[in-house]
Amino acid sequence: MTLVRLREASFRYAGGHAPALDGISLDVLSGEVVALAGRPGSGTSTLLLVAGGYAPRLVGGTLTGERVIAATRPSVVFATPWTQLTGLCQTVFAEVAFGPASHGQERERIRATVARQLARLGVEHLASRDPATLSGGELQRVIVAAALALEPDLLLLDDPAAELDPDAADALYDLLRELAAAGTAVMVATPDTERAARAATRGIVLEAGRIVHDGAPAAMPA
Amino acid sequence: MSLRDLVLVRLGVAVNLVIGQIVAALLLPVFLDSVGTILVAALVGPRAAIAVGLTSQLLAAVLSGNFSWLPFGVVQIVIAVYAAGAARVGAFRRLRTALPAGLVLGALAGGTAAPIAYFVFGGATAGGVTAVTTALRALGAPLPVAVAVASLGTDLLDKTLAFGLVCLVLRNLPGHLAARFPALAT
Amino acid sequence: MIGFRPGASPLHRAHPYTPLAVAGALLCLVFAARTPAEVGALALAAVALAIVGGATGYVARPALMLALPTWLLLFVLHGVLGPDPHRAVGALQISEPGLAHALVLGGRITAILFAFLTVLATVSPARLVEAMTERGVSFAATYLLVSTLTVVPRLRARAAGILEAQQCRGLRLGGSPVARLAALGPLVLPLILGALAEVDEQVLALDTRGVTSGRVRTALDPPPDSAPEWALRWVCAVVVLGAWSSRLLDLLLTLGTRAQELGR
Numbered sequence: 001m002t003l004v005r006l007r008e009a010s011f012r013y014a015g016g017h018a019p020a021l022d023g024i025s026l027d028v029l030s031g032e033v034v035a036l037a038g039r040p041g042s043g044t045s046t047l048l049l050v051a052g053g054y055a056p057r058l059v060g061g062t063l064t065g066e067r068v069i070a071a072t073r074p075s076v077v078f079a080t081p082w083t084q085l086t087g088l089c090q091t092v093f094a095e096v097a098f099g100p101a102s103h104g105q106e107r108e109r110i111r112a113t114v115a116r117q118l119a120r121l122g123v124e125h126l127a128s129r130d131p132a133t134l135s136g137g138e139l140q141r142v143i144v145a146a147a148l149a150l151e152p153d154l155l156l157l158d159d160p161a162a163e164l165d166p167d168a169a170d171a172l173y174d175l176l177r178e179l180a181a182a183g184t185a186v187m188v189a190t191p192d193t194e195r196a197a198r199a200a201t202r203g204i205v206l207e208a209g210r211i212v213h214d215g216a217p218a219a220m221p222a
Numbered sequence: 223m224s225l226r227d228l229v230l231v232r233l234g235v236a237v238n239l240v241i242g243q244i245v246a247a248l249l250l251p252v253f254l255d256s257v258g259t260i261l262v263a264a265l266v267g268p269r270a271a272i273a274v275g276l277t278s279q280l281l282a283a284v285l286s287g288n289f290s291w292l293p294f295g296v297v298q299i300v301i302a303v304y305a306a307g308a309a310r311v312g313a314f315r316r317l318r319t320a321l322p323a324g325l326v327l328g329a330l331a332g333g334t335a336a337p338i339a340y341f342v343f344g345g346a347t348a349g350g351v352t353a354v355t356t357a358l359r360a361l362g363a364p365l366p367v368a369v370a371v372a373s374l375g376t377d378l379l380d381k382t383l384a385f386g387l388v389c390l391v392l393r394n395l396p397g398h399l400a401a402r403f404p405a406l407a408t
Numbered sequence: 409m410i411g412f413r414p415g416a417s418p419l420h421r422a423h424p425y426t427p428l429a430v431a432g433a434l435l436c437l438v439f440a441a442r443t444p445a446e447v448g449a450l451a452l453a454a455v456a457l458a459i460v461g462g463a464t465g466y467v468a469r470p471a472l473m474l475a476l477p478t479w480l481l482l483f484v485l486h487g488v489l490g491p492d493p494h495r496a497v498g499a500l501q502i503s504e505p506g507l508a509h510a511l512v513l514g515g516r517i518t519a520i521l522f523a524f525l526t527v528l529a530t531v532s533p534a535r536l537v538e539a540m541t542e543r544g545v546s547f548a549a550t551y552l553l554v555s556t557l558t559v560v561p562r563l564r565a566r567a568a569g570i571l572e573a574q575q576c577r578g579l580r581l582g583g584s585p586v587a588r589l590a591a592l593g594p595l596v597l598p599l600i601l602g603a604l605a606e607v608d609e610q611v612l613a614l615d616t617r618g619v620t621s622g623r624v625r626t627a628l629d630p631p632p633d634s635a636p637e638w639a640l641r642w643v644c645a646v647v648v649l650g651a652w653s654s655r656l657l658d659l660l661l662t663l664g665t666r667a668q669e670l671g672r
Contacts, residue, residue, distance in 0.1 A: 015401025049612070058226065058615055059608050060402055076616045082562065083606045084613035087232075087555030090534040094628065101541075101626040102618030110626060132558060146617065225620055228548050229610045233603050235556045240563045244595045247571060248581060248588045261600065277552045285560070287410040287470045289435075289524040342439075383592070390593055391600050399604055 002070060003154050003185045004028040004051045009065035010209075011050050016061070020046040022209035023065070028187060030153065033180045035200035036189040037220050043209040044189035048156040051187060052076055071154035071185065075099075075147040079159035081139040084146075085131050092118070092134070092142050093127040099150040110149075117145040120175065122168075136163035144172065148179075155179060157188040161195070173199035193220045227270045234258035234274035239282060252380040255282070256301050256331075260388045263305035264314050265403045271302035293342050297334045301381075304330060305388075314389045324385025325378055332377035410470055410525065412532055419461035419530035423633040424539045426641060427531055430457060431523035433644035438516040440651040444508055447515035454522035463529040471521040478517050482510040533557070535631045542627035547619050563603065570598050 004027070011021040021043050028034060028051065036044040049055035052074040056063050078084055089095040093114055100110045118124040121141040126134065131142060140163040147155065157176075161169035169192070176186050177199045190196045196217065197203060203217035213220065223231070237258030245254050258278065263271035275298025283289045304327050308314065313323040392406065400406055414420070419427045434454050441447045458467040490506015533554060540550050574594050575581065581591060614620075 013398055013401065015397050052616075054612055054615065058611050074616070076612055078609050078613070080606075080609065083609040085558075086551075086614065086617060087558040088537060088551060090537075094534070097628055099617040101628060102547075102623065103621050104623035104626055107626055107628060110628065132561070150616075150618065223548060225614055226607070226611045228551060229607050229614070232552060232556050232559060233607060235552065236559045236563045237600060237603065239556075239560050240567050240599070241596060243564060243567055244571065244592070244599075248591055248595075250585070250588055250592070257596070257600075273552065277556065281553070281556055281560075283524070284528060284557070285410070287521065287525050287528070288474050289520045383589075387592065387596055390597060394597055394601060395604070396601075399601075402608075 001030045002027050002068075003030055004071060005066070005068040006051070007066035009050065009063065009067050011046055011055060011061060011063045013046075013059070013061040019209050020061075021050060024050075024209075024211060026051075026204070026211070026214070028154070028185050030183050030185045031180050032202055033176050033186045033188065033200045035193065035196035035203045035217050035220065036187060036206065037191070037193045037196070037203065038189075038206035042206040044206055045158050046209075047206065048076065048158055048187055048189055052154065052156045069154075071152075073150055073152045074154040074156065075150050075152035076156045077144055077147045077158065077160050079162040081136065081143045081163060084143050085139075090130055091127065092123065092129050092131055095131050095142060096146045096149050099146055103150070113149050113151070114145075117148045118142075120148065121145040122171065137165060137168055140164055141168065141172075144175075153184060155184055155186045157186070157190075159190050160188065161190065161192060169195060196220075223270060223273070227266050230262055230266055231270050231273045231277070234262035234271070235277045235281060237261065238274065238278040239285065250383075252376065252383055254380060254384055254387070256298065256381070257384045257387055259298060259301050260305040260384055261391060263302050264309035264388060264392060265406065268303050268306035271306055272299050275299060275302045293338050294335060296338060297331050300330055300334050301327060305385075308385075314385070314392050317386060317389055320385045320389035321382050324382040327385065328378035328381035329374065331381055332374035335377065336374070411528060413463060413466055413529045414532070415462050415530065417460065417462035417530060419457075419463075419526070420532070423631050423637050424531045424536040425543075425633075426637045427457075427461070427527045429641040429644045431527045433648050434523040435520055436648040437651055438519045440648075440655045441516075442512065442655075444511035444515065447512045447519065451515045451519040451522070454519040454526070458522050458526040458529075461526045461530040463526050466529045467522060467525040471518065471525050474521055475514070475518045479510075479514045482514050483507075486510040486513070538627050538630050541625050542630035544624065547625065551619075563599070566602065567595075567599055570595055 006024050006026045009021060009024045009026075010019050012019045024047065036047060038044045046055065049059060050063060050067065051069070052071075053069045054076065055061055086095065086098050089098055096114045096117060097110050100113055105113075115124070118127055121144055123138060123141045123145060126138060126142065131139065134142065140160065144157075144160060155176075161172055164172060173195055176188060180186050180201070188196060188200070193203075197220055198217075200217035203213065203215065203220040204211055205213035205220055235258060238255050239258075241254045241257050245252060255278065256275070259271050259275045262274045276295050279292060279295040279298055283291050308320075308323045308327070313319045392400075395406075431454075434450055434457075438447060438450050441450055455464075458464045461467075486506035486509045487502050488500065488506075490503030490509065492503065493505075494501040494503050496502075537550055537554055571581075574591075579591055579594060580587065582588070
């Protein structure tokens, strides 16, 4: 199933001189792990925001071309976990439960989901800790758990392993493949093309907002 | 209020509450506890700025334990509305216009704070201002006058500096950030 | 230290709205009270609240530290420098109406401090959020009141970091007032610009966590409420209304009498 479809899509930030994305055509299917690579400023982060429907809705700017988003539950994770805390939760458990609670899910269902996702990321022992006291790596895994608690059909990650040690990073990429096998579409922007290539089913390289490579992940330049 | 405005209001409140720390380190005789309010007034508008002011006042009380400051929330509304108006006429574009505009706000804010200090607290409020009040009173000035002079003196300097700082922030805002605030374009 | 202290007092176990209602009622009542006796009784009630909350130790120290300087200044400002008639007390000439006024003003501040510091010490922020969520308080209100408090320490740490970094680059914090004033820019600017740069990510993070979904948020662990507590909160509201009605009535009657006198 196609979750995101872009045809000749271009995006320009308000006040931006050059377009951040320039004539992107792309289909993202459920079950895919799409690795996005490119130099800083090449447009990988912007592509995630456009694919998830966050740009221009939340960040402003103008989008031209065709965009169809069939995904109903997109979720996004960034490199800096502390900006993604709600600040409303005194425990890791409540932080992960925040998304499902916002959607008005039943209490028992939320408890079960949160327990499952915390275990999946290997952070169940942190459940009663205050998120503000966690290390960057612990926090990043909590944030991924919080994104997964929404059971996304489209998961967008921007450099999600920046705060992780090598073992945790490997585990995260293994998890992405597992999620895709269960039907989620995953798009991950990362400078770590080597690790991404191992997990991805497809690699896309951007240069100045244009796709210069779309195919085998192993063919992405390191 | 949009989600983005809400996040900006939180930022404004945090700035209001934190700048005091820097001011204290520099041993300057001001509070600068309304820089966040003025900033949000210029970036978003008066409604969001009023939210910043009132929330700051409440949280300053919660953080310091000094709940007797709460009635001064009225002053924050004056600051928010005035700063939004000043931004609309472009007062923040140059230091040359921002500083006098801040001085006028100082007079307005001091003028609003003085009756509150007088009627609600009989002149006994925040430390430094109260000391000045007491000194003036001991020199023979009538109490309302003493309260007014003491509040005004601090407020004039405080708001002039605050306007100057917000002007500097807006002028140093990178283009891609500035473009996100339609209020700046006017 | 000001802030929440875990405990098992009746106030800790109560629905978070109940201590808040009592403190709120005291706040409204002290401004309706006019005589030292009335205000004194309310101040005692506030101290009693701290005792019920088992928080006297935590509350008394900051409350007195904040109230004592005010008491001292009020005593000088009104008790000594107040209007006639004065009465000699030892070497001092004390103004009688001034002293009464000082007692009223000082009592008010003391009552407010005791009441709200007790609420801070006994109401757990997490339980308050749950209670507000269950009662349908808007996300915006909860977010501003609670989330800001968690951002402040982070911003404060960053401010300290900037301070240190700029000192390493040779920024002098001492010197003349003008030099110190000039140092303000290099310290405040990076702090605010850095915070503004994070706004987008925070908006996206909240949006992706469903705060704009338009659904009613589920309270995960709503604190239990009881009929007696509910009744107590209503009593608070009625007492405040009663006190202010009688106060306003008094004011109107006084004005009426004055007008009559002027008419004669």
